[in-house]
Amino acid sequence: MANIDWKNLSFGYTKTNYNVRCYFRDGKWGHLEISSEETINIHMAATALHYGQEAFEGLKAFTGKDGQTRVFRWEENAKRLQRSAEAILMEAVPTALFKEAMETVIKLNKDYIPPYGTGSSLYLRPLLIGSGPQVGVKPAAEYLFVIFATPVGPYFKEGFKPVDVEIVRDYDRAAPQGTGNVKVGGNYAASLRAGVRAHEEGYAASLFLDSKTKTYIDEAGPANFFGIKEGKYITPDSPSILPSITNMSLRTLADDMGLKVERRHITVDELDSFDEVGACGTAAVISPIKKIHDRNTNINYMYCKDGHAGPISTKLYKTLQGIQMGEIEDIHHWNTIIK
Ligand SMILES: Cc1ncc(COP(=O)(O)O)c(C=O)c1O
Numbered sequence: 001m002a003n004i005d006w007k008n009l010s011f012g013y014t015k016t017n018y019n020v021r022c023y024f025r026d027g028k029w030g031h032l033e034i035s036s037e038e039t040i041n042i043h044m045a046a047t048a049l050h051y052g053q054e055a056f057e058g059l060k061a062f063t064g065k066d067g068q069t070r071v072f073r074w075e076e077n078a079k080r081l082q083r084s085a086e087a088i089l090m091e092a093v094p095t096a097l098f099k100e101a102m103e104t105v106i107k108l109n110k111d112y113i114p115p116y117g118t119g120s121s122l123y124l125r126p127l128l129i130g131s132g133p134q135v136g137v138k139p140a141a142e143y144l145f146v147i148f149a150t151p152v153g154p155y156f157k158e159g160f161k162p163v164d165v166e167i168v169r170d171y172d173r174a175a176p177q178g179t180g181n182v183k184v185g186g187n188y189a190a191s192l193r194a195g196v197r198a199h200e201e202g203y204a205a206s207l208f209l210d211s212k213t214k215t216y217i218d219e220a221g222p223a224n225f226f227g228i229k230e231g232k233y234i235t236p237d238s239p240s241i242l243p244s245i246t247n248m249s250l251r252t253l254a255d256d257m258g259l260k261v262e263r264r265h266i267t268v269d270e271l272d273s274f275d276e277v278g279a280c281g282t283a284a285v286i287s288p289i290k291k292i293h294d295r296n297t298n299i300n301y302m303y304c305k306d307g308h309a310g311p312i313s314t315k316l317y318k319t320l321q322g323i324q325m326g327e328i329e330d331i332h333h334w335n336t337i338i339k
Pocket of ligand 1: 058219221222223224241242243244245246247280281282283
């Protein structure tokens with residue numbers, strides 16, 4: 001077991017022993033390579049560097065209550081990476097290669113899987129880049145697929161604590177018919193100015209609106225948005241948001257709990273009528289929101305009036321985390337146990 005203060009890990013990079021890599025060259029994927037280098041050596045004209053041919057994923061391995069290692073819904077991350085690859089004309093990583101890479105990197109770094117009860121997990125970061133050179137704007141002929149692993153603490157140190165977010169109208173993270181629905185680097189570069197300003201202004205994230213009409217809630221920074229009212233779990237239906245695997249799972253759990261699930265437009269005006277709102281994603285599962293500030297109108301939408309997350313968000317959070325930790329029966333078969 002690595003000598004790490006598991007309980008005080010941040011959500012950041014910690015070096016581990018190994019990563020895994022595979023090249024697509026001459027029209028086919030090669031063998032998976034094991035590396036202990038933290039750097040990659042690529043051509044200076046690689047398309048990833050010039051034309052943004054780059055996509056990534058994020059998923060976690062947990063030590064459960066029974067001491068076994070569980071990965072949550074990895075097949076969905078493999079599928080999403082394939083969709084991202086298709087969207088920017090990269091070679092898609094076959095599901096079998098994704099699985100082999102994921103299992104190998106977890107097993108090689110078993111000393112870095114945080115113990116049960118610490119709130120930490122082993123974060124896996126698959127990365128796919130156009131590594132071959134091109135000077136004209138064209139897709140590369142060569143690709144590199146990497147997965148590295150790094151132990152991470154909870155996204156918010158305070159744990160499941162309500163945060164404030166701000167609505168932005170002067171920046172967009174994605175165009176209406178662009179790449180907002182896939183996990184490519186360009187979306188994140190485009191979101192940085194709004195995100196950094198939100199932090200400087202005291203907010204955990206920026207709440208983006210649909211970039212065409214600026215009427216509907218789109219993404220909550222690097223997370224999906226949801227609201228609860230009148231026995232309903234409501235989440236935006238938008239062509240420019242990333243289909244979150246956490247959100248997909250929460251919709252199933254909400255349905256299991258007897259809530260009605262709606263995917264539809266949510267207007268800014270409607271924010272007033274929710275009992276609970278939150279952001280969801282792999283990093284934090286759910287970040288309950290206590291205040292949404294509109295930078296343009298100066299209106300504040302307030303939730304969690306007693307300072308705590310609402311009862312439905314709390315139940316959803318505890319259930320999803322309980323499944324990931326092997327504390328609650330995995331009736332939907334979301335976990336894969338790595339032996
Ligand atoms: C823009 C964006 N939206 C939503 C999510 C949440 O997705 P998931 O639940 O699959 O982690 C992420 C994180 O991956 C993200 O980067």
